Amino acid sequence: MQIDRIYAQERLTSYNENMNLRLRLEKLCDSRGWTRLGFADGTAIIGRLLRIGQDYVELETYGDPDKGGVSESEYSRHLIPLGLIKIVTVESPIFAECERRRLNYLSRLDSNQDAPEMEL
DSSP: OHHHHHHHHHHHHHHHHHHHHHHHHHHHHHTTOEEEEEETTSOEEEEEEEEEOSSEEEEEEEOOTTSSOOOGGGEEEEEEEGGGEEEEEOOOTHHHHHHHHHHHHHHHHHHHHHSOOOOO
């Protein structure tokens, strides 16, 4: 009887942790907030949450802020299964640098659209 109670409590706790993670991700998604998603192997990715599905999140990134160079090809979108996410960082000073990269990327896109097209 005691074992069944412990097992039921563990199941309830893990369910609540998953729902808690999902609710936090939904709030970030609603505000298009920046986040750092950490994985079990110690790697992480920083980006803005675009969408949350049944078992995945869609994240857009604008390059690695730890690396120096910025190129136009550094924009990407990632589909990440929820089961892989172990840690979520909601606020960090590095997010300001990420936002600067995003604005820089968007300004380069605007300046390229304003340039007249060359005829061959």
